[in-house]
Amino acid sequence: MIRTEKTLSEVMEVLRGRGYVEDFNLLEENISYRDGGEKVNLSDIIIDKIYRFTGQNDPDDEAILYAMRNVKDGAKGIFVNGFGIYTDDRADAVIAQITFEEDQSGIWP
Secondary structure, X not given: OEEXXXXXXXXXXXXXXXXXXXXXXXXXXXXXXXXXXXXOOHHHEEEEEEEEEOOOOXXXXXXXXXXXXXXXXXXXXXXXXXXXXXXOHHHHHHHOOOEEOOOOOOOOO
């Protein structure tokens, strides 16, 4: 897990530039991240990196960002969940089903 001085939105912007453009939070609703796309099998999703953000002044700002990819269709996207008492149980259930294979290539924000 990476702890960074960057903000959540700054890291999201860097990841978008690297092709992580899909909204994988839609997996919580058991639907595709693509309009009209077929249901996604969570066993096809891999977590490349995990970032933790701590709210220095406000615990509401605590979050975890997951950079993910679908090995079946090549899509890359992000999944954001709260942290601590603000975690979302449905999001936790989705994340628990996804494999974490940290991507060691390149420089990550």
